[in-house]
Amino acid sequence: MTYIPISPQERDAMLAEIGVNSLDALFQAIPAEHRFPSLKLPAALTEMEAASLLDEIAKSNENLRGDLISFLGAGMYNHYTPAVVDHVLRRGEFYTAYTPYQPEISQGTLQGIFEYQSLMTALTGMELSNASHYDGATAAAEAVNMAFANFRGKRRKILVSGAVHPQYREVIRTYTQGMDLTLTGDQPQADLPQDLLPLIDADTALVIVQYPDFFGRVFDYTGLIETAHSQGTLVCVVTNPTALALLQTPGTMGADIVVGEGQPLGLPMWYGGPSLGFFTTRKQYVHKMAGRLVGETVDSRGEKAYVLTLTAREQHIKREKATSNICSNQGLLALASAVYLSVVGKSGLKQVANLCYQKAHYAAQQLSQIAGVSLLFGQPFFHEFVVRLPKPVAEVNEHLLEHGIVGGYDLGKDYPGMENDMLVAVTEMNTKEEIDMLVEVVQEVLDA
C-alpha cells in the first residue's frame, strides 16, 4: 500500500503537461544499465497486516513494563511518563512540522523550544541552553569541540574522568580521532575528583566529570572546578536531570558546560533512542557553542515572538568553518521533556527525585545486609549504586532473569577487575515488593 493520491487519469494529464508519455520517460538521465533494478523485498503489506506484524515483533521482546522487573540504568532509566506528554506529541501540528525556518508560521515550535531552553537552564543552574543534541554522549563530544575552539586549538589536552559513562568516553574518542589532541584520564577506573587534580595543566582545554558519576557517586566538584579555572581550563559536567531536582546544580559549583541525557524527563527508553542530549553553558560562550538557539524578539506588529538566532555559527552559513555540522536535532523530544517538566512541575519532579532516592537507599541497605554483599563506595548516591558480590555479576544476573528480574549493569564489561560489581538503578517505578524480591533472589543465588 502507498500514500500516493493521484489517479491514473490525473497522472496522464500531468505527463501530458510535462510533455512526456510515461513515468519511465522521466528517468532518461539514469545510466541505462543500472536503471530500474528489481529490489528483493518482502511483498507489500496492507495496514492491517503491518499492524499485526509489528505487534508480533514487539511482543517477542520482553519489556520492562509488565514482562520483567528491572534494576538496570547505566544511562537510560525506567521512569513514569504522564499521559499528557504523548497526547501533546501526537499533535500533527508539532510532529509533522520541519525545523522552524519560517518563524511567522512556526511560533508553536519556536516558543516550545524557547521554553525548553529556559527549563534546562533552571534545572542545571546555567545561563543558556541550545535547542538539543542527539543524545548525552554526543552533547559531551560537542563540549570537547567547543572547548577546543574556545582556545583556538592552542590547548591540546582533554581530561576525561574514568567515572564518566564508558560509552560517552567511547563517543568522545570517536569524535576526536581526526583532531590533533590528547585525551588524558579516560582509564577504566573509578576515578575520584582528587585523582584528576594533578592531571590538569595549562595545556588542558577541558575537564569532563559526571554528576552523579557512572557509579552513582555524588561529589561536590566546586574544588575541582576552582583548580581547573586557576589553570584557565574549562569544566564540563555530565549530569542526570532527575537528580538535579534534589542535588546542588553544577552551575552553582561553577561548571562552564553542563550536558546530559534528557531521556529521564518523560522520554521512552525505546531500546536506546531517539533520546535527547541537552547542552547548557554560560553566556560568554554563546558564539562558540554548537546547535540551534531560539531567541526572543518582536514581529512587525509589535508582538513578542521567537526566532532561530545566531545562525551564523551554523553549517548552512559557515560551512567548513561551522562550530559543528549538526542540522536536525531532537526537536520533538526536547518538546516532550518540556511538557514533562511543566506537568510534573516543581513539586512533581521533587517527588520523583525523592522516590528514586528513598527506594534506591532502601535497596542498597537491604542488599548490603546479605552476607558477602557490600556497597563498594561510601560516597552519597542518588538512585544508582554499586554492590560488590561474592560471585560474578554475569552469573547472578542469569539467575535473576530466570525469576523475571533484569539485574543491574555488569561493571566488568567496561572495568576490568569489577566483574563482581553490579551497578543497581532504582526509580519511582520499582515497588518495595520488587526490591524485596531482588534481595531475596540475590540471597538465593549466593546461597546456592
Added chain:
Amino acid sequence: MREPTLFELSSPGRTGVTFPQADVPLFDLPDASLLREDLPLPELAEVDVVRHYMALSKYNYSVDGGFYPLGSCTMKYNPKINEDTCRLPGFVFTHPLQPIETAQGNLLLMYQMQEWLKEISGFAAVTLQPAAGAHGEFTGVLMMRAYHQARKDHKRVKMLIPDAAHGTNPASAGMMGFEVVTIPSDERGNVDLKALAAQCDDTVVGMMLTNPNTLGLFDENLQEVVRLVRDCGGLMYADGANLNALLGIVRPGDLGFDVMHFNLHKTFAVPHGGGGPGSGPVGVSERLADFLPTPLVGILEEANEDVPPLYGFITPPQSIGRMKAFHGHFGGGVVRAYTYIAMHGAEGLKDVSQYAVLNANYLKARLQKTYKVPFDRICMHEFVMEGRFEGTDIRALDISKRLMDYGYHPPTNYFPLIVHEALMIEPTETENKDTLDSFADALLKIAEEAHSNPQIIKTAPHNTPFGRMDEVKAARELVLCCWLPEDYDTSQ
C-alpha cells in the same frame, strides 16, 4: 494574540501530576551542602499545560495541515500507523542494555532493516547508528579517513565538494580537519568535469556528492565523475538526502559510491518533529565495511530446525568506534521506517520515487514560463527556480512570505547558493494534482502582484498569526530564556 510562557502562566502552589507516597522506610538526605535550595520550575495544573500546548500548536504550519514543499527536506505525509507501531510497549519499554535474549524482536527488526537498506541502496553493509543525516556524514567521513590511514596513505587531506552542496557536507569534512575544495557546476548543472579533473591527485580523500544534486538534477556525467575520483585513489560519498528520487530507480551502490547516509526522516516518512529526531543510517561498499561504527546487529547463532537465529551485536574489525550511546534511533526512527518499507515493498517504493518525480516535473512545467528555472531539463524529485522578476525588487524571501498568505509553507530559500534568489521546491509524492495546481496558481498570482501591487508582497505575510520578525533584535539582545539564575549578572 501571543500565548504566555510556561513561566508566566505558573502560579505558586498549583500542581499537575503527583506521585505516590514512598512505600519504603525513609532515609536521610545527603548533607545540605550537596542539596539545591530552590527548584525554579513552573507550577501548573494539567489543564493549564494542555491548553498551553494546544495554543502553541495552532501557531504551527505542518504537513498534516497543508502543503509543505520545502526543498531538500522531503516533507511527505507521515502515515498514522507508524505513530502506533513505534509506540508499542515492546519497543517503548525495552532498555538498550537488557540481555539480548529478551530483546530478540528489536534485534530482528534492526537486522532486517539493515538488510532492506542494503538491498534498496546496493551497498554491502549498513549501520543504523547515526542519529541524523549530518551525523551519518560525519560517520562516513570518519570511515573514509580510517580507510586511507589503514593503507598508510597519510597525505590525503582534500575533500572535494560541489558548490551546490548542503552546508553539512563541508561542515562534516571540516570537523575532521580536512581541507574542503569546492568544485563548480557547469552550465547544465552537472559537476564541472574539467575543474574536477584539475583537483584529482593523490591528496584527495574523496568526494562528497549529492545526486540528484540540490538543483534536483541527476548528474549526466556521473560515471565520469566517479571514475575521476576513484582513479586518483579517492572515495565517493553520496549524500542520500535526495534518495526519494531513486527508490527502485537506481542504487547508489551500483553507481560506484563507497558510502551514503540515508535520511529515514525524509525518504522513509519518519516525521521531522519540528526539527528532529531524524535517523541517518549509513551504507558502505565492501572496502569500507570493516570500518563501520560499533555495534552492528548480526546473527550470533544460526537458526536450526527448532530454534530461530540468535541476533546480537557485533563489532567490525577496524571499527571507527561508537557514534552515540546505545544503538541509534531505534524506536522513533527505525521502527517507523520499517513499518513504511514493509507496507510498500519493491513496487510501492518505486511508485514513491516515480510520483515524486512526476509531481516535481508537473509543478516545474506549470511555473517555468513565469519563473526562471536556470537549468532547464527534466528534474528529479525537486527543482530550483529564481524568485525575482525583471524590473521589480521582489526577492525570494518576499515571495515566500506572500505564499503564507495563500495558505502554503514556502519552499526552501537561498539554497543552493549557486542560484540567485533560489526557491527550491520539493512537492513529494503524497500531494494530489489539485494541491499542486492551486499552489502553482498562487505562485502565478504572486508573479502578477509583483508588478501590479509589489507592496503587498513586500509587507507579507498579512494573514498569519505573526508578522515578519526583527531578527537583528534577537541576535543583538540574545534573550535565550525566560528565566535566569538569581545570581546571574545581566550587565554582562
